[in-house]
């Protein structure tokens with residue numbers, strides 16, 4: 001029996017695309033969602049185990065881990081995809097923004113990796129942890145300061161967990177720049193953002209799906225961050 005891949009935040013966008021790709025390949029999955037959407041029903045009907053989880057509190061993380069352990073003893077991989085992209089703003093307390101960013105991008109992967117490592121180490125073959133980080137780790141962000149700092153911390157977790165879990169578990173990160181816009185993004189924002197990379201396109205979730213699969217299939221990459229940014233670093 002193939003061990004399942006855990007994908008956090010798979011109710012939409014990149015997480016949902018990767019969940020669908022796994023199911024298409026016959027790879028069992030366990031996904032988390034915070035907000036119910038019909039896509040979750042569809043994943044369930046296609047065989048996915050869908051667990052509600054809100055990682056905003058440590059109790060929420062621990063409740064999820066308990067639910068996960070009641071569904072499986074082993075994991076083929078953990079994809080830490082769940083994320084909030086919160087900007088600093090006049091009407092938000094900076095402490096609340098920083099706490100929320102560190103909770104979802106650092107505490108959640110940290111707690112799940114440590115408490116679920118044995119589920120990865122059970123497997124006969126090498127298993128994986130993949131953190132979804134962000135290009136902004138390299139350059140910072142004037143409008144998403146806490147977000148960028150939390151993704152930088154997640155990048156460092158990649159190094160530490162790679163050291164801790166080798167050679168049974170590979171630990172890597174994917175650092176995207178623009179992959180897909182959000183529905184409310186203005187035309188002006190879209191045009192400005194597309195100019196920020198050499199490729200100048202909105203590639204869509206499939207490029208992230210392909211990158212995740214590449215890391216899962218490669219037995220010799222660990223402790224690394226794969227950039228997925230259309231050459232943004234050269235603009």
Ligand SMILES: NC(=O)C1=CN([C@@H]2O[C@H](COP(=O)(O)OP(=O)(O)OC[C@H]3O[C@@H](n4cnc5c(N)ncnc54)[C@H](OP(=O)(O)O)[C@@H]3O)[C@@H](O)[C@H]2O)C=CC1
Pocket residue numbers: 008009010011012013014015033034035036053054055056080081082083084085104132133134135175176177178179180181
């Ligand atoms: N899209 C892009 O262009 C880029 C994406 N990335 C990174 O790639 C990853 C995927 O991006 P994208 O698909 O846009 O992500 P989303 O913004 O769609 O977020 C993914 C999911 O995270 C879940 N989530 C957020 N907060 C919590 C929480 N407290 N508890 C549980 N789940 C939570 C949401 O669940 P729900 O909807 O169910 O509430 C959401 O569906 C992210 O880590 C992102 O930072 C990086 C750079 C660019």
Ligand SMILES: Nc1nc2c(c(=O)[nH]1)N=C([C@H](O)[C@@H](O)CO)CN2
Pocket residue numbers: 082083084085134176177178179180181182193
């Ligand atoms: N959780 C999310 N993180 C990020 C998103 C997103 O939609 N959800 N989007 C971006 C942008 O696409 C950025 O890379 C380009 O403006 C960054 N992170």
